[in-house]
Amino acid sequence: MRKLVFATHNKNKMREIQSLMPEDIQLLSLDDINCFEDIEETESTIEGNAILKANYIKKKYGYDVFADDTGLEVKALDGQPGVYSARYAGGHKSDADNMQLLLQNMEEKTNREAQFKTVIALCLGDDTHIFEGIVKGTITTAPIGTNGFGYDPVFQPIGFSQTFAQLPLTTKNEISHRGKAFKKLLSFLRKI
Numbered sequence: 001m002r003k004l005v006f007a008t009h010n011k012n013k014m015r016e017i018q019s020l021m022p023e024d025i026q027l028l029s030l031d032d033i034n035c036f037e038d039i040e041e042t043e044s045t046i047e048g049n050a051i052l053k054a055n056y057i058k059k060k061y062g063y064d065v066f067a068d069d070t071g072l073e074v075k076a077l078d079g080q081p082g083v084y085s086a087r088y089a090g091g092h093k094s095d096a097d098n099m100q101l102l103l104q105n106m107e108e109k110t111n112r113e114a115q116f117k118t119v120i121a122l123c124l125g126d127d128t129h130i131f132e133g134i135v136k137g138t139i140t141t142a143p144i145g146t147n148g149f150g151y152d153p154v155f156q157p158i159g160f161s162q163t164f165a166q167l168p169l170t171t172k173n174e175i176s177h178r179g180k181a182f183k184k185l186l187s188f189l190r191k192i
Contacts (some may be wrong), residue, residue, distance in 0.1 A: 005028045005066075007056075047119045072116055086150075089108050102151065116135050132148045140154050140156055
């Protein structure tokens with residue numbers, strides 16, 4: 001069985017991805033490889049941060065690894081919070097504070113278009129592969145729903161009357177930015 005590290009401590013992300021992995025791949029988290037340091041995201045792009053995290057784990061621990069970075073890009077806010085989505089309201093990374101600041105910044109905006117973008121960097125052997133997923137939608141005027149995490153309660157994907165936080169996990173995985181990027185990753189892994 002092949003071992004592959006998912007460079008995250010986020011149990012919600014692990015749960016989402018574990019259910020999608022082929023049976024011949026043992027998925028390990030950063031906790032499983034005793035990596036407890038916080039890998040600082042210092043790049044100016046979502047793609048750059050995904051590559052930075054994957055390269056860090058590959059070099060320091062030697063495992064084949066993939067890392068993702070996700071950003072919420074809001075049209076009326078010139079693409080913000082974007083690369084700063086996880087720490088939009090400050091370094092303490094509070095989902096509630098991030099959502100509150102986003103909704104405050106959107107109060108006077110009529111254009112509520114937004115998109116979630118996930119980039120996955122896979123370091124396999126000596127090669128790095130990039131996979132991207134995007135889902136378009138709108139920002140609601142208040143949080144709705146209790147499922148999911150991050151900005152899920154304020155993001156309503158196009159074609160749905162519910163936010164990500166109201167949708168069942170299976171539906172969210174089918175249509176989400178992360179789901180789309182991971183489908184590309186899994187398709188690639190099945191071919192090698």
